[in-house]
Amino acid sequence: KAGKSSFQSEVVNGEESRKQWQEIPSVITNVRDRAFYVLRNFWNDVSFKENVLHSQNTELDKKFLTFVRLLSRYPDSSLRRESVNIFVSKVEKSMEVYGYFVEQAEFYLYSPSSPIRDENLYKVFVERFLHSPCCDEMTEARLIFQKTMMSKNNVGALAVDFSYTTAEGEVCTLSEMAKGKDVILLFYSPGCRECENVEYLLANNDMLRECIREERVALLAVYVDGVETIWERCKDDLPDEWISATDWAMVRRNRLYDLKAIPTLYLLDGQQHVVLKDVGVETLLDYLAQRY
DSSP, X not given: OOBSOHHHHHHHTTSSOGGGXXXXXXXXXXXXXXXXXXXXXXXXXXXXXXXXXXXXXXHXXXXXXXXXXXXXTOOOHHHHHHHHHHHHHXXXXXXHHHHHHHHHHHHHHTOXXXXXXXXXXXXXXXXXXXXXXXXXXXXXXXXXXXXXXXXXXXXXXXXXXXXXXXXXXXXXXXXXXXXXXXXXXXXXXXXXXXXXXXHHHHXXXXXXXXXXXXXXEEEEEEEOSOOHHHHHXXXXXXXXXXXXXXXXXXXXXXXXXXXXXXXXXXXXXXXSBEEEESOOHXXXXXXXXXXX
């Protein structure tokens, strides 16, 4: 049918006036083509001049957030690349506008505090931002660093090995203990309030406790700062069935894992492959509940 598609009405949710949406021609019937039509024309009503940041800042934020949510619904890599390319081609007409949207993309898609964080989608933005003539040396260095960190320990890849010292003083490696059982990697720091919240949820989950007791799952809690006095004080504070350890800051110093924030959670399978990367505790527990 002509007019607004279900694609449009489902994603707007009050964030964009429906009057701002482009009519999808009735001859476009393929779902992907209809989605791309909306995304391709999404920014037609915005003039990307420097003064737009001063006069329409709030509206631009809302519009960009809607654009990101639309892209998140479609994992099609070519659709994402084409849509982002059209968008950046418009914003790079101004250095100031380009810089603003580099920050917006990082905030919404890469920041650990963002509820819509999407590393895979952020990679598409980073690749296009890096090829812009507006990309100065500082921006380039930051984006390349993020790109490098995002390439580490992706789902399906073999997790990077590292050594650690347990609370009992035994020196082990991840590869030695990740054999035949799932491994929860918890990178934490004592005194961190969010770490304490995550630790509480993990320690008081009956399903997880049973999995650990039956040796189907191991939980390796790694103190990542490596301060010896703090480690000596806190090493026995975690549940007995967990493996309490410190890597003496090796993971951070050598940038083995992308620790954007603490705590950080990974799930590995019995062959040390990454199953879940940098996820929330609820996502982790939901996955384990379905698995076990």
